[in-house]
Amino acid sequence: MRATPFTPAGDQIRWSDVPADRKHGAAPARLYIHMLGGTGAAGFGDIAPHPLLAGPRALIVDLPGHGHSDRPADFGYTLDDHAAAVAAVLESERLRGVDLIGHSMGGDIAIVLAARRPDLVHRLVVAEANLDPLPPTPTGLGSQWISSLTDAEWLATGYAHLVAANRAWAPTLRLGDPFGVYRSAVGLTTGSRPTMRELIVGLPIPRTFIAGDRGEELEDPEGVEAAGVRIVTIADAGHLLMDDQPDAFAGAIAKGLA
Numbered sequence: 001m002r003a004t005p006f007t008p009a010g011d012q013i014r015w016s017d018v019p020a021d022r023k024h025g026a027a028p029a030r031l032y033i034h035m036l037g038g039t040g041a042a043g044f045g046d047i048a049p050h051p052l053l054a055g056p057r058a059l060i061v062d063l064p065g066h067g068h069s070d071r072p073a074d075f076g077y078t079l080d081d082h083a084a085a086v087a088a089v090l091e092s093e094r095l096r097g098v099d100l101i102g103h104s105m106g107g108d109i110a111i112v113l114a115a116r117r118p119d120l121v122h123r124l125v126v127a128e129a130n131l132d133p134l135p136p137t138p139t140g141l142g143s144q145w146i147s148s149l150t151d152a153e154w155l156a157t158g159y160a161h162l163v164a165a166n167r168a169w170a171p172t173l174r175l176g177d178p179f180g181v182y183r184s185a186v187g188l189t190t191g192s193r194p195t196m197r198e199l200i201v202g203l204p205i206p207r208t209f210i211a212g213d214r215g216e217e218l219e220d221p222e223g224v225e226a227a228g229v230r231i232v233t234i235a236d237a238g239h240l241l242m243d244d245q246p247d248a249f250a251g252a253i254a255k256g257l258a
Contacts, residue, residue, distance in 0.1 A: 001068060004092035006085035011070040013085045015061040016040060018048060024055035028122045030099045030257070031059045033086060033106030036143055036188060037173045037181050039067035043103055047242050050250035053257075059093070061086060063109070065180015067172070077183035079105075079192050083113035090120050097122040099257050104128050104239065105143070105188050108196050115199040124203065125256040127210035127249070128239050131200065132219065133191035146185035154182045168240070201227035208256030212237030212244065230256065 003012040020027065030053075034043035040060035048058040062069040064085050065077060075081060086109065090098060100121050102110030107129025114121040134140070136148040149158045159178040163170045173181065192199065200207060207229045211218055215238050218224065218231070225231055232252040237244040 003069075004088055006064060006088040007072055007075060009072065011064070011072045011075070013061065013064055013070070013089060014068045015059050015089055016045075018058040018060070020057040021055050024057075027056040028097050028099050029057040029059060029093075029095050030101060031061065031086065031090065031095075033061060033100070033102035033109050034063065034066070035104035035106055036184055037066070037169060037176050038104075038106075039172045039175055041067070042172045043106070043242060044101070046246060047250050047253070050246070052247075052250045052254040056099075059089060059098075061089060063106070063184070065177045065184060067175050071177035071180045073179065075180070075183075076187070077180060078187035078190070079108050079112045079196075080116065081187070082109045082184070083116055086113055087117050087120060090117075096120055099123045099125070101125045101253055102127070102129065103242070104130075105184065108188060108192070111196045111200045111203075112192050114203055114205065118203075118205075121205060123206045123208075123257055124200070125208045125210065125253050126200070127241055127252075128212065128215045129196065129209070130188065130191075130216065131197035131224070132195055134189045136186075136189055143185040143188045146182060147189045149182075151179070151182055155179065158182075168243075197224075200224070200229060206230075206256070208232060208252070210234065210241065210249070210252045210256070212239060212241050214238040214244075215241070232256070 032044040100110040107126030
């Protein structure tokens with residue numbers, strides 16, 4: 001695992017770095033960004049080396065406040081803040097024209113990074129991302145429920161409740177910083193300006209949106225496709241595509257990077 005500073009104080013964002021094989025040494029590097037409350041290893045540790053994707057260099061990040069990365073209390077944790085932290089990785093490695101692959105919140109961060117730093121991104125693949133800001137609600141799931149709480153409520157009882165109530169999510173949630181996860185959820189529901197939808201439809205690069213047929217509903221898919229975004233739907237898959245249908249998920253990513 002490697003690291004580079006992402007704040008003026010020297011806080012470190014960490015990532016796993018899989019070098020390219022001899023055949024793919026000149027291919028664009030790939031950078032993978034995980035979901036809210038996740039880690040790079042849990043999200044893409046089995047996907048990046050899949051036979052359909054292995055070969056090019058792969059960087060698998062842990063976002064600030066998650067996994068092995070640092071968790072500064074004064075970091076903003078907005079989508080733009082996370083995108084800038086990921087950009088710091090690419091800058092430190094002197095990488096340009098990479099392929100970005102992001103899942104859920106990682107997909108939104110990838111969209112923002114591609115829009116803010118077009119010099120860094122060659123192709124974009126996002127899976128199960130929210131393209132619009134989401135209203136906080138106590139009846140919602142994930143980020144909507146988290147951001148409906150105050151930070152005091154979340155730290156007092158909310159974090160422990162979410163860990164106890166989500167057996168599949170708990171292993172990576174426990175590795176995250178409670179405050180960092182909370183602020184990231186607020187940043188995700190707030191979204192970006194322009195919105196993630198406006199950004200992705202306006203990008204001039206190849207873009208693919210992957211959805212599970214049992215996952216998050218994509219609003220106005222016709223409008224997204226009309227803007228040139230390829231939509232790939234994976235059968236019998238929910239939000240966690242890499243768990244439900246790993247081979248099909250790897251194949252969809254490969255198709256988006258073809």
